[in-house]
Structures are given as structure tokens and as C-alpha cells.
Amino acid sequence: MNTVMYNVDVLVVGGGVTGAMAAICAARSGQRVILIEKESYIGGMAVGSMMGQLVGCGLDGTPMFGGTSEEIVNKLIASGDAEYYPMRARTRPGNILLLRYSIESLQYQLESDVTDAGATILYKTIVSSIREDAEGCTVVARGLYDMMEIRCSAVIDATGNAAVAHLLGHDTEISPTDKRFPVSLIFKLGNVDLEKLKGFDWVAVRKEWFEKGILPAERLALAPCPNTNEAIVNATHAVSVNHESTEDVSKALTALRRQVIELIPVLKAKIPGLENAFLSAIAPVLGVRDARRIVGKYRLTGDDVRTMRDFDDAVAPSCWPMDVDLPDGSNIWEETDRPYRIPYRVMVPERGGRLLVTGRSIDADALAFSAVRVIPTCMGLGEAAGEAAAISVSSGLPFEKIDGKHLRNILVQKGVKL
Numbered sequence: 118m119n120t121v122m123y124n125v126d127v128l129v130v131g132g133g134v135t136g137a138m139a140a141i142c143a144a145r146s147g148q149r150v151i152l153i154e155k156e157s158y159i160g161g162m163a164v165g166s167m168m169g170q171l172v173g174c175g176l177d178g179t180p181m182f183g184g185t186s187e188e189i190v191n192k193l194i195a196s197g198d199a200e201y202y203p204m205r206a207r208t209r210p211g212n213i214l215l216l217r218y219s220i221e222s223l224q225y226q227l228e229s230d231v232t233d234a235g236a237t238i239l240y241k242t243i244v245s246s247i248r249e250d251a252e253g254c255t256v257v258a259r260g261l262y263d264m265m266e267i268r269c270s271a272v273i274d275a276t277g278n279a280a281v282a283h284l285l286g287h288d289t290e291i292s293p294t295d296k297r298f299p300v301s302l303i304f305k306l307g308n309v310d311l312e313k314l315k316g317f318d319w320v321a322v323r324k325e326w327f328e329k330g331i332l333p334a335e336r337l338a339l340a341p342c343p344n345t346n347e348a349i350v351n352a353t354h355a356v357s358v359n360h361e362s363t364e365d366v367s368k369a370l371t372a373l374r375r376q377v378i379e380l381i382p383v384l385k386a387k388i389p390g391l392e393n394a395f396l397s398a399i400a401p402v403l404g405v406r407d408a409r410r411i412v413g414k415y416r417l418t419g420d421d422v423r424t425m426r427d428f429d430d431a432v433a434p435s436c437w438p439m440d441v442d443l444p445d446g447s448n449i450w451e452e453t454d455r456p457y458r459i460p461y462r463v464m465v466p467e468r469g470g471r472l473l474v475t476g477r478s479i480d481a482d483a484l485a486f487s488a489v490r491v492i493p494t495c496m497g498l499g500e501a502a503g504e505a506a507a508i509s510v511s512s513g514l515p516f517e518k519i520d521g522k523h524l525r526n527i528l529v530q531k532g533v534k535l
């Protein structure tokens with residue numbers, strides 16, 4: 118295979134929402150950026166696993182977005198491809214804001230913003246090996262058609278599974294397979310009577326339906342897709358899946374596709390508005406809730422979230438509740454009154470260096486992780502990682518030497534609500 122050589126400032130690995138935001142922000146801050154992605158689209162699970170809604174976008178009607186995240190979300194809203202939806206809070210008065218989005222538009226918007234910022238995207242490419250020295254990293258990556266050797270001053274691991282940190286020998290942690298969050302496969306129904314569906318409260322029925330064996334888990338969410346008569350359904354469930362095993366993931370995909378097919382007649386019979394619905398798509402990518410996470414300079418805890426602790430080096434806001442999907446199908450749910458903040462240090466691996474880990478692979482305990490893994494929070498973490506990489510490259514400093522308070526100030530100046 119031919120080997121193509123690249124020399125850039127920042128390499129972003131993983132083109133989910135987190136990696137896209139990191140690439141946009143680093144490139145807009147003047148860095149030469151490459152983003153490598155193993156699939157052939159930008160958006161990661163938000164696109165390939167067809168989430169269809171950003172949860173935890175704000176509280177009580179006030180959006181939490183600022184900076185580049187706000188700009189991107191506002192573009193989707195302005196083009197009619199996304200709309201806010203207030204979800205009633207469960208344990209306090211008020212609401213939690215959700216944003217329903219068109220999957221195709223989110224992918225196109227992120228891809229355009231990454232390339233318009235000047236970053237180069239390499240699709241169908243996966244990291245094979247990485248070496249680190251005092252000035253930066255050399256990454257060998259395998260594409261579908263050729264090999265690549267990429268020299269860079271900073272690497273951002275946005276793989277959603279700390280894959281690069283793990284390769285580089287940083288300490289990482291992952292729950293035992295039988296304790297991991299369940300995996301799900303999202304699907305889409307067409308020809309839905311959305312007016313009729315509006316009156317149906319799935320939160321009110323899902324516990325009873327699970328206990329009666331109607332649903333495979335205490336999980337049921339139906340999100341109408343903007344500008345269509347389609348709704349995205351999140352209701353499937355498989356446990357004890359090792360998402361780092363090809364065989365396990367393949368078996369889960371097969372089992373969950375069967376679950377989708379079996380669920381459709383049940384949902385059509387029971388839910389008003391679905392009488393004439395048909396299956397219009399099954400997500401091609403398995404929805405994996407859990408993640409390998411780094412051992413970082415600081416571990417965000419459930420208590421930090423519960424007490425909405427502020428940090429001098431806060432770099433990303435978040436407001437989704439602690440939301441633990443237990444392997445037995447039940448759920449732990451703990452809301453906060455106000456948005457809480459995530460500090461810079463959770464992205465910096467314990468031993469420091471030229472690699473920063475962002476998105477849902479930050480250092481967080483199980484409770485905090487269950488809250489911060491959602492798309493809006495990942496967007497904010499990606500934005501912060503992109504700015505941190507720009508500081509690291511222009512100052513020559515490794516990530517552990519970057520002043521988190523300075524980073525916070527830069528983000529605030531750019532409009533991030535901290």
C-alpha cells in the first residue's frame with residue numbers, strides 16, 4: 118500500500134459531534150488540522166446511530182449553547198432542520214430543553230463547517246499506531262486505499278472510547294462487560310400521524326409496559342423528525358455486550374434488528390398515531406452508551422454534578438440529569454436545578470503530554486458519566502479541546518501545562534456560557 122505523508126499542527130481522531138467541534142475550533146484558531154474518521158460521514162453516533170434529538174440543551178426554556186455550538190445549532194434552526202422541544206422535568210417543576218434535528222442536515226452542517234474552517238477530513242481511516250516525543254506525535258493510520266503517516270504537534274482523541282489514549286499506553290478504565298450500560302439500536306417509522314402522537318405520554322407508560330413484558334426495557338422515546346411525518350424510536354435493549362469485540366457487536370446488531378421487527382406491530386397496536394406507520398430505517402451503527410475513559414488529572418464525580426460545583430478551569434456547561442440505564446432494564450434519574458460545569462483537567466491524561474481526550478472518554482465516575490455523555494455536552498467538550506489544542510500548538514506547551522483559567526476566559530470571550 119502507498120504511504121502518504123502529512124505534517125499538521127493538530128490531528129483530531131474521530132469525527133463524531135465532539136471531534137467535529139474540536140476540528141472546527143482548532144482550525145478557526147489558525148491551526149492546520151486533519152480529522153480522521155473510520156466511517157464515511159461526520160457526526161458519529163448522532164448521525165450513524167440516528168439519535169434524532171439533542172438532550173440537555175438547557176433548562177426551563179433557556180438554551181445552554183454558546184460559542185461555536187450555538188452558531189451551529191442556530192444554523193440548523195434557521196434552516197428549519199431543528200426545533201426545540203421542552204420535556205417536563207420529572208423531579209422538579211420546569212423543563213429540560215431538547216432539540217430535535219434532521220440527521221442528514223446535522224451531518225451536512227458539521228461536514229461543511231469542518232471543511233470551511235480549513236480542516237482536511239480523511240474518511241475510512243483508522244489509527245494503527247502512535248508514537249509521542251517531546252515536540253509532538255507521529256501517527257500511522259490505515260485508510261481504505263492507502264496508509265498515512267501524520268506528524269503533528271497535538272492529538273485530540275475524540276473516538277468516544279479513548280482509543281488513541283489506550284494505544285499510547287495511557288491509563289484507561291472500562292466497566293466489566295456485565296456492568297456496562299445496555300446498547301440499543303434506534304429505528305425510524307414513516308407515515309406517523311404526528312398530531313395524534315403528540316397526545317401520547319411515553320414516559321408515563323414505559324415502566325408499566327416493561328413490567329408487563331411489552332417492552333424489552335424501561336425505555337421508550339419517540340422523537341418526531343422536523344419537516345417529515347417520521348418519528349425516531351428508542352426502545353431496544355441488549356446487555357452484557359463488549360463493544361470492543363467484533364463478534365459481540367455483530368451479535369448485538371443481529372439480535373437488536375430482530376427486536377425492532379418484533380416491536381413494530383406491538384407499538385402500532387398500542388400507540389395512537391402509529392396505526393399506519395411503517396419501518397423506514399434502522400440505524401446502521403450500534404448505539405453504545407458506555408465508553409472506555411481515561412484516568413485524568415481530575416475525576417468528575419456524581420457529587421460534583423449533584424452540587425453543581427463550579428471550577429476555576431470550567432470549560433463546558435452541561436445540564437442533562439444523571440441518567441443510569443441499569444442492565445436489568447430500569448433507570449436511575451437525578452436532576453439538577455441549574456446547569457453544572459466540567460473542568461479542563463478531566464480531558465488531560467494523568468501523565469500529561471501531547472494528547473488530549475475529549476467527549477465521553479473524559480475522566481468521570483459512573484454517575485457523572487451518565488450525565489455528561491449527551492450530544493450538547495460533547496459539543497462543548499469538543500469546542501474546549503479544539504481551543505486547548507490551539508493554545509498548546511502556539512505556546513509549545515504540553516496539555517498539562519495549559520492554564521485552564523486562561524482557556525476558560527478564551528471560551529467565555531467566544532460566547533460559551535460558563
Ligand SMILES: Cc1cc2nc3c(=O)[nH]c(=O)nc-3n(C[C@H](O)[C@H](O)[C@H](O)COP(=O)(O)OP(=O)(O)OC[C@H]3O[C@@H](n4cnc5c(N)ncnc54)[C@H](O)[C@@H]3O)c2cc1C
Pocket residue numbers: 130131132133134135136153154155156160161162163168169170171172173242243244275276277280300301302351403404405406475476477490491492493495
Ligand atoms: C442508544 C443511545 C441513545 C442516545 N440518545 C441520545 C439522545 O437522544 N440525545 C443525546 O444528546 N445523546 C444521546 N446519546 C448519547 C450520544 O449519542 C453520544 O454520547 C454522542 O453522540 C457521542 O458523541 P462523540 O462524538 O463523543 O462520540 P461518537 O459519536 O461515538 O463519535 C466517535 C467517532 O470516532 C470514530 N472513531 C472511533 N474510533 C476511531 C479510530 N480508531 N479511528 C478513527 N475514527 C474512530 C467513530 O467512527 C465515530 O464517528 C445516546 C447514546 C446511545 C448509545
